[in-house]
Amino acid sequence: MATSDPLLVVIDPLARRTDGESVRIAKDVLSAGASSTKVCLPEGPEEFARALSRRGSRRPVVVGDDRALLRAVSLLHRQRELAACALSLVPVGGPGGMSLARSLGVPTGAVAAARAVLDGAERRLDLLVDDSDGVVLGAVGIPSVPVMARVTGSGGSAASGSPGGDGPGAHHSWLRTCQSLVRTLAARPPRVPPVTGPGPSRLRVEVDGVTLVDLDQPVEAVSVAPSGDTDRARGGAAVEIRPASVDAEATPLRAVGRRVTVSGPSFRYRADSVVTGPVRTRTWTVREGAWGLTLPG
Structure with missing residues (x-):
């Protein structure tokens, strides 16, 4: 890509x-090196999608973390x-949100990444597309990372309030017993199921x-x-299964x-940074060279 390309710089709110x-550093480097730069500051996913769809002839540059890159690729895929669109990325985010960018070969420093946008070259990369039209840039992991169980319930304020309606002389013993039982049950904390690590799963895997x-x-x-250039079979998906073993x-x-x-x-899976499920079946198909990313030459 030439530095004379006009750029659309979409800066993720996160x-x-x-x-x-x-x-700020990325914006300054890109503005100084490109012939024309338009900067968009979307406040949410809808504005992010609108800015990308109105890019015209400008080359889109996403400033954000792995989720912002995945959002951009997903939007362009659905459209x-x-x-026909090469993306560029300047990774900015928390320390745990740029592992995908790093694995794809994008520099993680703001200056180096912005210079790669200006001086780098487009590289076509394989894409995994599932049967619900979702995309995967990096990898699918099954099972997903376990998530702490959420328990919601009433706080007991209504049940533990003072009883009413019993006028003097109308105190029935059965009513007092029920009210006491309600207060006792409301005072007990909800039972939280123990959180354990993922155990062995029974799955059928077909390639x-x-x-x-x-x-x-x-x-x-x-x-x-996606197997990528590291395997002989470009345009394929690399599958690894770790069987459970007692010994x-x-x-x-x-x-x-x-x-x-x-x-x-039913199983959950992690696709890039997104956990999906539970599902009973999912199929991923490789699209060879389906998307382009600007990387250092």
Whole structure:
């Protein structure tokens, strides 16, 4: 990409709140190096989508974390404009929100990343698209990271209030007993189910129609990721299955294919930074070179 390209710089609101100084530095470097720069400051997902859809001939530059990049790719995919639009990214966010950008080869410093936007080249990358039209840039992990159970319930204020309606001489013993029981139950804290780590799952994993593991063999984890340039089969998905083992650690099963289906009892999965589910089945298909990202030359 030439530095004469006009740029649309979309600054994610979380990036502005998290690290305003890096945002300012990136904006200054991009404005100084491009022929024309339009800066958008969306306040939410709808304004983010509107700014991206009105980019015209400008090359979009996302200033934000992994979620902002995923949002931009998802929007362009749904609009069927991903093939014709090369994205650029200046990673800005919390320390845990830029691992995807790092794995894709984007510099994580504001100055280096902005210079890569100006002087780098577009690289076409593979994409995983699932059967609900969701996209995955990095990897799918099954099971997802366990989430603390949420318990909601009444605080007991209404039930524990003073009883009313019993006028003098009308104190029935059964009514007092019921009111006492209600107060006792309301005072008890809600039971929170224990939170444990993920145990073995029973899943069927199929790659290009071939079953690698079936429901009778429990597995500890399954991962699916675009194979990229590190594997011989570009345009494929690299699948790794870690079988559950009582004794020594079992040898992982690995395969590469274009279509991966996971099914079984309800399961949750993490796609990039987003946890989805529970679902009973999900299929991911590789789209070779489906999206472009500007990376250092």
